[in-house]
Amino acid sequence: PDLFEAPDYYNIDDLLSEEHKLIRDAARAWVKRDVSPIIEEAAQNAEFPKSIIPGLAEIGAFGPYIPEEYGGAGLDQISYGLIMQEIERGDSGVRSTASVQSSLVMYPIWKYGNEAQRNKYLPKLASGEWMGSFGLTEPDHGSNPGGMVTNFKDMGDHYLLNGAKLWISNSPFCDVAVVWAKNEEGRIHGLVVERGMEGFSTPETHNKWSLRASATGELIFQDVKIPKENLLPNKSGLGAPLGCLDSARYGIAWGAIGAAMDCYDTALRYAKERIQFGKPIGAFQLQQKKLAEMITEITKAQLLVLRLGQLKNEGKATTAQISMAKRNNVDMALKIAREARQILGAMGITGEYSIMRHMMNLESVITYEGTHDIHLLITGMDITGLNAFK
Numbered sequence: 001p002d003l004f005e006a007p008d009y010y011n012i013d014d015l016l017s018e019e020h021k022l023i024r025d026a027a028r029a030w031v032k033r034d035v036s037p038i039i040e041e042a043a044q045n046a047e048f049p050k051s052i053i054p055g056l057a058e059i060g061a062f063g064p065y066i067p068e069e070y071g072g073a074g075l076d077q078i079s080y081g082l083i084m085q086e087i088e089r090g091d092s093g094v095r096s097t098a099s100v101q102s103s104l105v106m107y108p109i110w111k112y113g114n115e116a117q118r119n120k121y122l123p124k125l126a127s128g129e130w131m132g133s134f135g136l137t138e139p140d141h142g143s144n145p146g147g148m149v150t151n152f153k154d155m156g157d158h159y160l161l162n163g164a165k166l167w168i169s170n171s172p173f174c175d176v177a178v179v180w181a182k183n184e185e186g187r188i189h190g191l192v193v194e195r196g197m198e199g200f201s202t203p204e205t206h207n208k209w210s211l212r213a214s215a216t217g218e219l220i221f222q223d224v225k226i227p228k229e230n231l232l233p234n235k236s237g238l239g240a241p242l243g244c245l246d247s248a249r250y251g252i253a254w255g256a257i258g259a260a261m262d263c264y265d266t267a268l269r270y271a272k273e274r275i276q277f278g279k280p281i282g283a284f285q286l287q288q289k290k291l292a293e294m295i296t297e298i299t300k301a302q303l304l305v306l307r308l309g310q311l312k313n314e315g316k317a318t319t320a321q322i323s324m325a326k327r328n329n330v331d332m333a334l335k336i337a338r339e340a341r342q343i344l345g346a347m348g349i350t351g352e353y354s355i356m357r358h359m360m361n362l363e364s365v366i367t368y369e370g371t372h373d374i375h376l377l378i379t380g381m382d383i384t385g386l387n388a389f390k
């Protein structure tokens with residue numbers, strides 16, 4: 001009874017396994033117990049609540065689909081999605097931390113790293129003992145990461161890394177960073193940079209109105225000596241970071257549904273209780289239209305990611321299919337947050353309710369991991385065969 005309300009208008013639970021439901025319910029109960037009570041204050045104070053790191057590890061949020069031999073939870077892609085959904089019901093910033101750790105740090109080490117790198121980093125990242133960040137975006141290269149200028153030179157017994165990354169989730173407290181940089185031939189490689197390496201600094205970016213419970217910052221490299229064993233050997237080129245993004249964007253497509261559900265639940269409850277003109281505002285057609293459209297959009301989004309999860313489990317999901325789901329579901333959640341806020345009237349602008357926090361968070365989610373425009377152009381390229389980027 002003290003769980004969140006969770007709309008399931010099309011009995012989608014019937015399509016999930018018992019294990020999926022157990023994993024989802026455990027994540028949901030943890031968010032309700034350990035995240036909901038503290039998250040508003042953390043966001044107001046612009047602080048990432050580090051106290052929840054062990055809990056995130058416990059519910060399998062760090063590397064849900066990474067094999068158990070490396071400390072991951074060894075789950076399927078639908079379980080991964082459900083965990084992200086439940087975390088984002090609490091807050092998109094907390095989900096961001098989990099997305100980065102799992103799909104942008106553990107995934108490339110698992111997929112592109114060697115056995116020594118997997119054994120060194122993955123178990124500590126899975127347990128939350130070490131936290132990671134992912135450096136792709138630069139001050140002058142956001143949507144166009146292929147233009148990056150961060151670079152490294154082969155100095156014989158080590159590499160020398162120079163450059164800067166901006167807008168990096170978890171950077172201010174990360175222990176390790178997976179950083180994308182060009183070698184002397186201009187080929188992109190992934191390097192694992194560790195806190196404490198001389199010339200490496202991670203200043204925080206302040207005054208955000210969005211994702212305030214997530215720490216964002218820079219990664220600055222001034223002649224940082226990188227041991228050669230820290231280069232990820234098994235994939236290079238822009239396709240390497242883009243492969244990580246496929247996995248993170250998939251999780252975000254699920255996560256956004258969690259934020260949307262929380263806004264919808266809150267607005268529905270409020271509309272049934274708030275009396276104006278002698279009756280609940282939910283009895284007015286205008287408010288019913290908003291609520292009915294919300295549940296329709298949430299239901300469509302749920303079906304989209306469930307099918308995408310099946311394709312991903314079979315190894316068949318394409319980048320363009322993932323783009324469609326990320327774009328649709330984040331846009332859906334942001335629109336629902338804006339409508340839900342209006343249903344609450346003045347109460348909607350306060351921290352008494354989660355809606356405005358979700359709304360502000362989603363302004364980042366619709367921009368990061370590929371903007372709303374970029375994902376549309378990926379779909380456009382896929383269906384026409386014509387590349388709008390070149």
Ligand code: TGC
Nearest residue numbers: 096099136143146169238239242243248319368369370389
């Ligand atoms: P393009 O020429 O199309 O591709 C370059 C090379 O990559 C290959 N490729 C992929 N490989 C694997 N997986 C994918 N999904 C791939 N997509 C493309 C492609 O075949 C090519 O290979 P090759 O061998 O021919 O070189 O690249 P482009 O320069 O034209 O750019 C394409 C574009 C714009 C779609 C892409 O760069 C893009 O997606 N831009 C958006 C950038 C972005 O999403 N950044 C996210 C940064 S991380 C972040 O925001 C974290 S937020 C925190 C959180 O997650 O919570």
Ligand code: FAD
Nearest residue numbers: 134135136137142143167168169364367368369370371373
């Ligand atoms: P730009 O690329 O400058 O785009 C500006 C506008 O131009 C956008 O509306 C865009 O859609 C549009 N535009 C760009 N190109 C085209 C085009 N070809 N056609 C039409 N319109 C176009 N990055 C990381 O590497 N790691 C992280 O952990 C990370 N975390 C983040 C956390 C937060 C809170 C935020 C806000 C961002 C984060 N990012 C991270 C960066 C994020 O991925 C970039 O902000 C995003 O890719 C967009 O880049 P940009 O901000 O430079 O915008």
